[in-house]
Amino acid sequence: MAYKITVIPGDGIGKEITDAAVKVLKKTDEKFQLGLSYTYKDAGGTAYDKFGTPLPDDTVVACKASDGVLFGAVGGDKWDGVEPSLRPEKAILGLRKQLGLYANLRPVKVADALVEYSPLKPELAKGVDLVIVRELIGGIYFGDKCESEQYKGSERAWDLENYSVPEVERITKLAFETAKLRRGKVTSVDKANVLATSRLWRRTTAEVAKGYPEVALNNLYVDNCAMQLAIRPAQFDVIVTGNLFGDILSDEAAVVGGSIGILPSASIGTDTSLYEPIHGSAPDIAGKGIANPMGTVLSAAMLLRYSLHEEAAAKAIEAAVDQALADGYRTADLYKDGFQRVSTDEMADVICERI
Amino acid sequence: MAYKITVIPGDGIGKEITDAAVKVLKKTDEKFQLGLSYTYKDAGGTAYDKFGTPLPDDTVVACKASDGVLFGAVGGDKWDGVEPSLRPEKAILGLRKQLGLYANLRPVKVADALVEYSPLKPELAKGVDLVIVRELIGGIYFGDKCESEQYKGSERAWDLENYSVPEVERITKLAFETAKLRRGKVTSVDKANVLATSRLWRRTTAEVAKGYPEVALNNLYVDNCAMQLAIRPAQFDVIVTGNLFGDILSDEAAVVGGSIGILPSASIGTDTSLYEPIHGSAPDIAGKGIANPMGTVLSAAMLLRYSLHEEAAAKAIEAAVDQALADGYRTADLYKDGFQRVSTDEMADVICERI
Ligand SMILES: CC(C)[C@H](C(=O)O)[C@@H](O)C(=O)O
Numbered sequence: 001m002a003y004k005i006t007v008i009p010g011d012g013i014g015k016e017i018t019d020a021a022v023k024v025l026k027k028t029d030e031k032f033q034l035g036l037s038y039t040y041k042d043a044g045g046t047a048y049d050k051f052g053t054p055l056p057d058d059t060v061v062a063c064k065a066s067d068g069v070l071f072g073a074v075g076g077d078k079w080d081g082v083e084p085s086l087r088p089e090k091a092i093l094g095l096r097k098q099l100g101l102y103a104n105l106r107p108v109k110v111a112d113a114l115v116e117y118s119p120l121k122p123e124l125a126k127g128v129d130l131v132i133v134r135e136l137i138g139g140i141y142f143g144d145k146c147e148s149e150q151y152k153g154s155e156r157a158w159d160l161e162n163y164s165v166p167e168v169e170r171i172t173k174l175a176f177e178t179a180k181l182r183r184g185k186v187t188s189v190d191k192a193n194v195l196a197t198s199r200l201w202r203r204t205t206a207e208v209a210k211g212y213p214e215v216a217l218n219n220l221y222v223d224n225c226a227m228q229l230a231i232r233p234a235q236f237d238v239i240v241t242g243n244l245f246g247d248i249l250s251d252e253a254a255v256v257g258g259s260i261g262i263l264p265s266a267s268i269g270t271d272t273s274l275y276e277p278i279h280g281s282a283p284d285i286a287g288k289g290i291a292n293p294m295g296t297v298l299s300a301a302m303l304l305r306y307s308l309h310e311e312a313a314a315k316a317i318e319a320a321v322d323q324a325l326a327d328g329y330r331t332a333d334l335y336k337d338g339f340q341r342v343s344t345d346e347m348a349d350v351i352c353e354r355i
Numbered sequence: 356m357a358y359k360i361t362v363i364p365g366d367g368i369g370k371e372i373t374d375a376a377v378k379v380l381k382k383t384d385e386k387f388q389l390g391l392s393y394t395y396k397d398a399g400g401t402a403y404d405k406f407g408t409p410l411p412d413d414t415v416v417a418c419k420a421s422d423g424v425l426f427g428a429v430g431g432d433k434w435d436g437v438e439p440s441l442r443p444e445k446a447i448l449g450l451r452k453q454l455g456l457y458a459n460l461r462p463v464k465v466a467d468a469l470v471e472y473s474p475l476k477p478e479l480a481k482g483v484d485l486v487i488v489r490e491l492i493g494g495i496y497f498g499d500k501c502e503s504e505q506y507k508g509s510e511r512a513w514d515l516e517n518y519s520v521p522e523v524e525r526i527t528k529l530a531f532e533t534a535k536l537r538r539g540k541v542t543s544v545d546k547a548n549v550l551a552t553s554r555l556w557r558r559t560t561a562e563v564a565k566g567y568p569e570v571a572l573n574n575l576y577v578d579n580c581a582m583q584l585a586i587r588p589a590q591f592d593v594i595v596t597g598n599l600f601g602d603i604l605s606d607e608a609a610v611v612g613g614s615i616g617i618l619p620s621a622s623i624g625t626d627t628s629l630y631e632p633i634h635g636s637a638p639d640i641a642g643k644g645i646a647n648p649m650g651t652v653l654s655a656a657m658l659l660r661y662s663l664h665e666e667a668a669a670k671a672i673e674a675a676v677d678q679a680l681a682d683g684y685r686t687a688d689l690y691k692d693g694f695q696r697v698s699t700d701e702m703a704d705v706i707c708e709r710i
């Protein structure tokens with residue numbers, strides 16, 4: 001076997017959507033002779049129930065030994081009572097840190113067939129095609145923190161936002177490289193009128209930009225970016241930003257298309273990378289076979305592109321998904337009169353037929 | 356004279372929009388016999404040019420001695436080269452800190468006459484009526500910061516996010532009080548799955564909520580809130596959050612109506628409060644008499660309500676603005692075929708006639 005993929009279904013709808021994506025991967029493998037093999041591992045609440053930890057070592061070891069990780073989703077009310085350090089989402093924060101997944105790539109493309117699902121007026125949603133490049137293992141997420149201390153006579157808590165020059169260089173270089181293969185525009189987002197960390201970020205980005213004369217850089221304050229995404233998202237090509245701003249802006253950008261069930265993401269590591277849909281584990285519909293598998297299927301396509309460098313196979317999957325939508329197939333989340341309603345598994349078949 | 360108002364026109368269109376608002380205040384004063392007097396002071400780039408500082412002491416003293424401050428806008432490319440600590444926006448950060456303006460109230464209401472200006476589909480924009488209550492003198496804005504230090508072999512910068520229990524109590528109490536006079540719903544926004552500061556915020560908010568059994572509290576992560584504002588803003592009544600999240604979310608929420616020129620804000624202090632439109636100083640159109648004065652006029656109405664407790668006079672201004680829009684008067688920013696185009700000053704007259 002040429003390529004080893006670790007599959008982590010996780011919780012809720014995680015199993016059914018990763019099953020669907022693996023079905024599509026197998027069909028793609030047949031056609032392109034990729035030689036894929038699959039190892040299944042646990043994470044999240046499911047892992048906590050079985051092993052008392054949301055991220056077993058065994059899972060991390062398997063991920064490190066593989067060529068790419070396909071991740072479903074984790075979380076659910078069921079584990080609300082669990083102590084914070086053992087909650088399902090710690091699996092995803094732990095994987096990011098332990099695999100060194102320093103960059104999260106979130107493409108948001110509004111397919112013509114789906115413009116009508118956008119909360120925006122059609123003329124504003126049409127043609128949106130952007131990628132958010134979010135730093136994923138630095139900033140205030142992983143800075144020192146204090147849950148409670150006495151300070152000037154009262155109780156306070158704190159978190160340290162911080163970035164080093166090498167951290168900013170690494171993520172902005174990836175953004176410039178990404179822009180080179182796209183429309184050549186990078187928007188770096190910060191709050192340099194208030195934060196010292198943002199001023200270092202802006203200085204460093206300007207230095208990195210010198211190495212990419214063919215790419216245009218502009219800087220935007222995060223509040224302004226939040227506005228612009230809401231009124232004219234089509235203006236953006238590549239947006240690069242820190243961990244916290246990236247968390248907020250990628251979710252805001254994700255809904256521009258009105259169909260978050262179809263959006264993929266890639267978390268790039270120096271060694272192994274991880275691919276997952278941007279939606280959650282949706283425990284309320286788990287096991288019903290109605291979840292939209294397209295976000296996971298397109299994540300699998302990103303795995304083929306970025307981790308295996310199998311561009312033709314990646315494109316084949318993306319084209320098949322577009323075709324399935326253009327042919328009128330819809331899972332429950334996007335179903336409307338006049339379309340063909342299909343289950344999670346049937347959608348996988350519909351996509352496979354088009355590969 | 357019964358009430359002293361400090362007027363700070365600031366930079367760019369600041370002069371013409373505060374002139375328009377004072378005209379409306381004078382008409383309101385005639386009708387309601389309020390006894391208003393006005394003192395004009397400088398701030399921003401204009402103050403820097405005259406006095407070498409964006410916030411002269413004299414301005415702060417006048418603000419403190421008055422019953423309310425009406426602020427235009429500050430900033431402009433002209434001062435881009437000025438050293439960071441003397442830039443125009445330092446005037447606004449300085450006033451916040453020196454006047455103790457701990458809460459920023461940003462109402463976003465989409466008038467029926469303006470639904471068509473929203474970037475959202477009309478059915479999503481219709482009926483939006485929310486207020487964001489943003490903490491304004493704490494958090495990462497005013498925490499310790501470091502522009503540059505050597506750390507583990509490389510250069511880094513940092514900023515300290517932090518909140519104390521009394522700070523959170525003060526702002527959330529104001530949010531609950533605000534909700535009591537509205538639809539009785541508070542949404543507290545944080546990132547408690549990642550930040551220690553947010554966990555203290557959430558704990559404290561839950562305590563404060565016990566004192567308001569008639570108000571419903573729910574907690575939302577900031578990324579989810581950014582999504583919800585973009586897809587279903589009408590679900591919100593009062594949103595309360597920290598300084599940085601508030602900065603981002605209030606600007607995102609502001610564009611929901613598609614006409615930021617009409618949005619006011621109030622920055623509430625323990626003593627004096629400050630009122631300003633949410634838009635900037637727009638140097639490109641300054642002096643042309645085409646700026647929309649409605650955001651400033653409605654800020655003046657908030658001044659009458661919150662600082663002078665002249666509710667009837669405040670309502671009269673708000674009703675006059677609504678009527679001017681319903682009667683089809685539009686400044687350049689909102690002008691479309693079939694409407695009556697008016698200048699900044701003419702719009703002030705149109706509003707005055709309706710008081
Ligand atoms: C679950 C949570 C910790 C996570 C984050 O904030 O990074 C999520 O919101 C995401 O964006 O993947």
Ligand SMILES: CC(C)[C@H](C(=O)O)[C@@H](O)C(=O)O
Pocket residue numbers: 193194223444447448602
């Ligand atoms: C000018 C800037 C410092 C300010 C802020 O971030 O608070 C502005 O964006 C605002 O929201 O009033």
